[in-house]
Amino acid sequence: MEEKAKSFEELKPMLRPTGVEPGIMKVDPEKCTSCGLCIQNCPFKCLEMDEDEHPKMKSGCVCISCSNCIVACPVDALSIERVYTVKGGFFDTETPAVKMPMPPKDADGTPAEWNEVERVVLERRSVRHYKKKPVPEPLLTRVLEAGRFAPSGGNHQPWKFTVVTDPEFIAELEATLHGFWSGVYPVFNNDETVMNMVGVVETGVFDPRTQYGIRCIALKELPVYLGAPVIVYMGAHTKLNNPALTIGICGQNMNIVANSLGLGACWTNFGAVPLNAMPELKQRLGFGEEWTVVTALVLGYPKFKQFGMVARHYRPVTWFRPGTKTPQTEK
Known part of the structure; x- marks a missing residue:
């Protein structure tokens, strides 16, 4: 039997999703030099200059928390105030917290340095x-x-x-x-x-x-x-x-x-x-x-600095280590 086509109202949760909370970036005016590189490097143009020539978030924008503004800033004047999140609605995938890369350790668990391949990645x-x-x-x-x-x-x-x-x-x-x-x-x-x-x-x-x-x-x-x-x-x-x-x-x-x-x-x-x-x-x-x-x-060739380590979603890893058949989930 041919499946009946769904109506707009039935598909509305997917087509017009709710619960979306765009990211919010915070600018430290004491550090900011008004260079504008953060504005230029935002893929969705979520930033603009305010009356004091400091970047501010535009209303109605969808900041995806990519942190491209952060890596372009030469004076570390930007930070994430809120990560792009979906609470309820069709695209709610239980957005996890973000974390910076875990510090590198050698095979014995001793603090180490990133190798060249890791650093590029x-x-x-x-x-x-x-x-x-x-x-x-x-x-x-x-x-x-x-x-x-x-x-x-x-x-x-x-x-x-x-x-x-x-x-x-x-x-x-x-x-x-x-x-x-x-x-x-x-x-x-x-x-x-x-x-x-x-x-x-x-x-x-x-x-x-x-x-x-x-x-x-x-x-x-x-x-x-x-x-x-x-x-x-x-x-x-x-x-x-x-x-x-x-x-x-x-x-x-x-x-x-x-x-x-x-x-x-x-x-x-x-x-x-x-x-x-x-x-x-x-x-x-x-x-x-x-x-x-x-x-x-x-x-x-990059026009200006557009690289650097940033925070990314951290979904806890489930382990089955030797000697146990029950899962261990890292927090």
Whole structure:
């Protein structure tokens, strides 16, 4: 029997979620030098200057507590007053507290130092502001090789890369993808047309953070490709097993190596997924019918400091240690 389509009221908890408490950042006016880097580095443009030339939160914004404002500040003038939280409603996943990285210890439990790999992983942040400086192809090859040598189930290696470094083509791609999102944005905002997206996009697209990202791109507050000089499209063959997971592992290899080479990187699903609905452009980028464009990684030299260790969600780890069959959960 065919399942009856749900009404807007039945789907409203997902489409118009409640209980969302956006993050709140606090600025210390005694430390602040009014450089504006925190405002520039906020992906969702949640900060603006007040009458005293100190950053303040905008009303109605959706701060996602990414801490990009914190890492850009040269004088440590910002802190988190409230982490993005959802209390009740469809997207309530019991938001945990945030913690800084646990101090490193050696095998004997003695305080130690982060090794080079750990430091790159822990200090890596998504970079959204780049110098115009081109990235030399030998360095790009090293990044791509890091992806090529990622692990994959059954050694399937389902990935395929397309690299775009031509500024004119990047500008064309930016205009095309912005046009797509500026057209989609009103669809999500209308109670009638948003129903057409149910079952077409993943549930997570209706999360307020994703919706606010779509808004920022549609209004050109956030460029699709972030002004980066390099776009790496990552495709997966549809016949191979679990390509989305594998592409993620592959891409993180590339991301870490890029950062180790002094580059910055950022994921942009906004600049990749819509290509699957644009067969001519998808084909032009080298992906045939049996390939899916999973995501894209933009690369370049950071325009200013956009890295550093920040707090992240800490969901207690459950352990089954030797000598016990009962779980031990760390607080």
